[in-house]
Amino acid sequence: MQRLLWSLLLLATITYGASRMLVSDSTSILSTVVQSGPLPSVAQQIVAGPFVGMVADYNILAVFTIYDQITYKLPESEKRHAWQQLASYLQRTSDIDPLFMDTYRLSSGLLAYSEHGTRDAVTILAKGAEARSWDWELPFLAGFIAYDSLKDYEQAFYFMKMATKRPGVPPIAIGLASRMLTQEQGMEASISFLQYLLTTMPEAYHGQIQRRLRELKESAL
Incomplete structure (x- = not known):
């Protein structure tokens, strides 16, 4: 509850500030988020004090x-740097609130399904x-990405x-893990898991996964 209240307060503050700016100024501020990147993890922990959740929520925003x-505004020449900054914010969040x-x-x-991340x-x-x-889901996701995108079968x-x-792992995950590690069935298994992943993720996260699905299906033709 405390985390939710702080998040709402932060969002209200940002919304109020944005409403007082000209469009050109707000665009400049958003660009600064991409260019400057996050504070180091130690600095974020000092700033956060007991309110680690609030700083983590800011990183997610x-x-x-x-x-x-990346999706709507940046030219191709700037997207690689933007993906690096996006990764930095996620890394900082995992440091301060793992x-x-x-x-x-x-x-x-x-x-995971960006070109550079x-x-x-x-x-x-x-x-x-x-x-x-x-949690069985996180090592399973790490293993799938290592298999599907990095082709690092040992990892x-x-x-x-x-x-x-780990406790609670569903039979479908065990079955997919087994099939993924059988190289002859690798592409079929990857497609199956990505389709399964779409059913577990909010719709806002579907774009990059669907792009990877299209690539796999096209390569199978």
Whole structure:
């Protein structure tokens, strides 16, 4: 409840400030978020004090701001840097609030299937898998991305094995993990899992996953 109240207060403050600015000024401020990047994790922890959740929520708002710019505003020449900054905000959030699940959903739903963010996504998910030691989903996602995008089968096996040993792992995850690690069925398994992932993710996260699905289906033709 405290986290929600602080988030609403932060959002209200940002909204009020934005309403007092000219459009050109607000565009400039949004661009600054992309260019400057987040404070180092130690500095964020000092600034946050007991309100770590509020700073983590601010980082997530910055992620959405950057993703909006990548999607609608930035020229191609600036997108690589923007993806790097987006990854930095997610990394900082995982440092200061390693249990915050939104960090990992955004890492697997946006960053993992961007052109420049796959390795960063696996690194962030690995950190989440360590912090959320009861959660089978994060090592499973890290393993799938390592398998599907990085073609790092050793790393994929490491994370898949971790996932299948955790409580509550559903049979579909165990079955997909097994199939993914069978190279002859790799593409079929990847498509199956991405389709499954779409059913578990909010619609706002679907774009990058759907792009990867199209690539796999086209390569299978």
